[in-house]
Amino acid sequence: MNIGFIAHNSKKTLIENFCLAYKHILSKHNLYATGSTGRRIEDVTNLKVYKFLPGSVGGDKQFIDMIERNCMDMVIFFYNPVMTSPNSPDIYAISRCCDEYNIPIATNIATAESLVLGLARGDLDWRLNIRSDDF
Template sequence: MNIAFIAHDQKKDDIVQFVTAYEEVLKSHTLFSTGTTGTRIMENTSLQIHRFQSGPLGGDQQIGARIADNDMDCVIFFKDPLTAQPHEPDITALIRLCDVYSIPLATNMATAEILLRGLERGDFQWRDVVKEQKQGEKNT
């Protein structure tokens, strides 16, 4: 599965702690993130992460493009709801794309834990079916 990680500045420590706790589950998946978040995760784990630009410089939009291409299976986005973000329209667009394309999205640690426990159990196999259907549509 392709999994993206994003965290606002005040949530970066939380996402590093979270990913460290689930490193064993995540190591068999393809991981993506916005710039600094990915750097912080890689500094604290043995995971390899494809890093996009930082969020304010277009990283959110780059992940959104992967969602629109049906090439992202899950997004874990630890948002800071108490701080205004200069790129709020990009954040809103990313969340909207997750809804449009039925991509599981966690915006806090509790929901992220539920998603990763489901991933661990194999509950995300439906994404393989969706990808196969989309690939079949492109080939016809």
């Protein structure tokens, strides 16, 4: 499965800790992330992460492109709901796109844990039947 990660600056440590806690599950999948989020995940987990540009300079657009091509199977986007910035990846655009293409998305740790544990059980295997591998 292809799993995408994005985190606003104030949530980078949370996403690092999340990935470290579920490293044994994530290691069986392809991981994608915006620039600095991907580097930080790699640093703490030693997992390979395919990195897009930083979200503030187009990484969120690359992320959306992969969703629109139906190449992303799950997205975890930890964002700060009380802080919006024109330089931050656009949670609304990404979540709308995930909804349009039936890509599961988690925007908080509780939902992210449910998705990752479901991934380990095979609950998301249906994505393999509809995913495009043109990426």
